[in-house]
Amino acid sequence: MTVTKEESMSEFKIKSDNLQADCEMRISITHLPANTQICIKATVSDYYCVNASMELDHNVEWSAQATFLSDGNGSISLEKDPALFGSYTGVCPMGLFFRLKPVHPRKKALVDCFEEVPYFESYRVCLQAFEQTRCLAETEFKRYYQPPTVKGEVVYGLGLQGRLFFGEGCVNAPAIIVVSGSEGRIEKAQNIAQLLSGYGFVTLAVCYFGMQGVSEFLERIPLEIVEEAISILKKRKEVNPDRIGIYGRSKGAEFALLSASRFPDLKCVVANSPSAWVMEGIKKWKPSKSSSWTEHAKEVPYTQFSMTNYLKEKLMNRKLEYHSEESVIPVEQINGSVLVLAAYSDEIWPAFSSAVSISERLRLSGFVLPYHKYIYPNSGHMMTVAFQPNSRSPKASWYGVMKESEHSWKKTVAFFKEEL
Structure with missing residues (x-):
């Protein structure tokens, strides 16, 4: 198809509170x-x-498109007008962003050296409006994971590798430790940390396994890694030492809850898609026959993997709840506020029953600090940040998944703002 670009009065108009990647945009064309x-x-x-x-190569382009009918004045508003067909249909102001897909996906080998892992401060957006093959309007701009006023810095400890993000001139600000899930490494944690840094927090994304310099596998990870992260933050002039929280998702939520139950300096915790119990570690995607975590070099009691229950789950097409009582995370010992986020139909593990168990344990213990629980009907295990494409739950409503990602992320940001 040959595309022509002709002189045109057509114009994109974009409104947004800011250009941060997790904020909604209002797009129109006149x-x-x-x-x-x-x-x-x-x-x-x-x-x-x-x-x-x-493994997806970060250099690939992503794209989405949708066709609309202009009104009698020659205008289209993505906030009000329905997409007739394309990457999505119906009215959805951020549909073009949530429905993005890689144009020519290809894999790229992951680097093992922590310092060689790239991080992206922003991404470039090109919007074009076509009447058949004629390009009537075009605009380009950036969306920021990490605002231009935020600096990034590599930090090291005895058992820790991390990336610290903080605003220029930042002094005595609240801080958040960010740990991600069973994929290991730093990439996902740092992306979340970058976005949180845009709200005035100092954030420390922590790599706790899967790279050179830390444990190769998700087994026998020292809880002291979080203790060291707290110590690093407390020594920074940018950080208020009395206002430190932690965010964890998936296996990182288990890590975060367990750490918060041990280290009273953590004043709040967000557990996204958590486990209420310490689970067996993972080695080369197989059960490690050891705990995921250690404390003072001693394994934390854990629930062993059960092949019988695993086969039952496959036959019944649902997650079963099985655990040993000694592996329950003592969330009632947390010295801060708690926010738990989970999906009814988590495809990885029983996050829903874990969320219920955590809330009930806090209630029965007479927990006096604020705690909140949000359960979502559409999202699966990957309920992360607002407006990033998520096709992990193909049977669920994509619109429902998008709105739940937006809601859970806004609740996360608001929780940290209120409790730190």
Whole structure:
């Protein structure tokens, strides 16, 4: 198809509170031909998606498009007008962003050296409006994971590798430790940490396994890694030592809850898709026959993997709850507020029953600090940040998944703002 670019009065108009990647944008186009089908295409580059495969080459372009009918004045508003067909249909202001897909996906080998892992401060967006093959309007801009006023710095400890993010001139600010899940490494944690840094927090993304310098596998990880992260933050002039929290998702949520139950300096914890119990470690995607965590070099009691229950889950097509009582995380010992986020249909482990168990344990213990629980009907295990594409739950409503990601992320940010 040959695309032509002709002189046109058509113009994109974009409104947003800011250009941070987790904020909604209001996009409209004016001075189009009236009552005409117009295809709007979004192409992004230098893009990192926390929900995508770890091996996806970050240099690939992502794209989405949808066709709309301009009104009698020659205008289209993505906030009000329905997409007739394309990457999505219906009214969805951020549909072009949530429905992005890699144009030519290809894999890239992951680097083992921590310092060689790239991180992306922003990504580039190109929006185009077409009448058939004629390009009537085009605009380009950046969306920021990490605002231009935020600096990134590599930090090391005895058992810790991390990336610290803080605003220019930042002094005595609240801080958040970020740990991700069973994929290991630093990429997902740092993307979440970058976005949180845009709200005025100092954030420390921690790599606790899967790279050179730390444990190779998710087994026998020292809880002292979080203790060391706390110590690093407390020594920074940018950080208020009395206002430190922790965010964990998936296996990182288990890590975060367990750490918060041990280290009273953590004043709040967000557990996204958590386990209420310490589970067996993972070695080369097999049970490690050891605990995931250690404390003072001693294994924390854990629930062993059960092949019988695993086969039952496959036959019944649902997650079963099985655990040993000694592996229960003593969340009532947490010295801070708690926010738990989970999906009813988590495909990885029983996050829903874990969320219920955590809340009930806090209630029965007479826990006096604030605690909140949000359960979502559409999202699966990968319920992360707002407006990043998520196709992990193909049978669920994509719109429902998008709105739940947005809601859970906003609740996360608001919780940290209120409790730190």
